[in-house]
Amino acid sequence: MADQKQNAKALAYNIRWMDRTFRSKAITESLLAPERDKGNITYRDYDASLQFLPGMHRYYTFLFTLGSASFFLLPGPKKWKPQRRLATGASLAMSCYVMGRASELAAHFAFLRSLENPEGFGKAIENVQSQLGQLEHTGLITRPNKSTDDGFSIDENGNVETPSVTSIPDASRVPKTQAAPAAPPSSKWDEIRKKHNPAAHNSAWDAIRQKHEKQQISSEPTPDQQETLWGDDGGDVPSRRTFA
Numbered sequence: 001m002a003d004q005k006q007n008a009k010a011l012a013y014n015i016r017w018m019d020r021t022f023r024s025k026a027i028t029e030s031l032l033a034p035e036r037d038k039g040n041i042t043y044r045d046y047d048a049s050l051q052f053l054p055g056m057h058r059y060y061t062f063l064f065t066l067g068s069a070s071f072f073l074l075p076g077p078k079k080w081k082p083q084r085r086l087a088t089g090a091s092l093a094m095s096c097y098v099m100g101r102a103s104e105l106a107a108h109f110a111f112l113r114s115l116e117n118p119e120g121f122g123k124a125i126e127n128v129q130s131q132l133g134q135l136e137h138t139g140l141i142t143r144p145n146k147s148t149d150d151g152f153s154i155d156e157n158g159n160v161e162t163p164s165v166t167s168i169p170d171a172s173r174v175p176k177t178q179a180a181p182a183a184p185p186s187s188k189w190d191e192i193r194k195k196h197n198p199a200a201h202n203s204a205w206d207a208i209r210q211k212h213e214k215q216q217i218s219s220e221p222t223p224d225q226q227e228t229l230w231g232d233d234g235g236d237v238p239s240r241r242t243f244a
Contacts, residue, residue, distance in 0.1 A: 013112065034122075064099050
């Protein structure tokens, strides 16, 4: 069962087109009988289509809306003010229209659930549309759905949804991330300069450190200067003897 749901194809089902096309049982039979003979529609689905498509569900919206007119025939509302009667009648008509539309959608919903071969039925409807030259794919378009066991649902726009195959992108078509370009090789001149002058690559901090060490070494007194500055007995010697 799970494999059948996964492999199910999208089914285009337009309520307005279906109601306008299959107006009578004779028309329905003439259009769907060839599809039954081709094997697209099973005999069970064919018989169900003959009974449902030209049925009374096509008039649910009109009948419910027309029924709201009985409100004005009641004795009580006749005593109301015209504004109140008009507002109440308009609200009632809108409510009846919504109820009729919902009843019509529910009828189509039940019909789709009863189909033995929904994919073959959808193919037959496409062939009929091609034959009549009235290709209409708007309206009831199936999409993946998990809200019910059979995969059908009706959205807020009146679309009946059934499971369809979700395309998976080919891995070979996915662009690959390009690696960062490698550093360009050094020229011959750079190799020669590095060989004959390795100190040229020292950092500025190394140069400062070397200069500081040289200054520190040059500032330290030599042994002769230490002997001149200090006497044999360890006493202090005036500094003028140092430079005599």
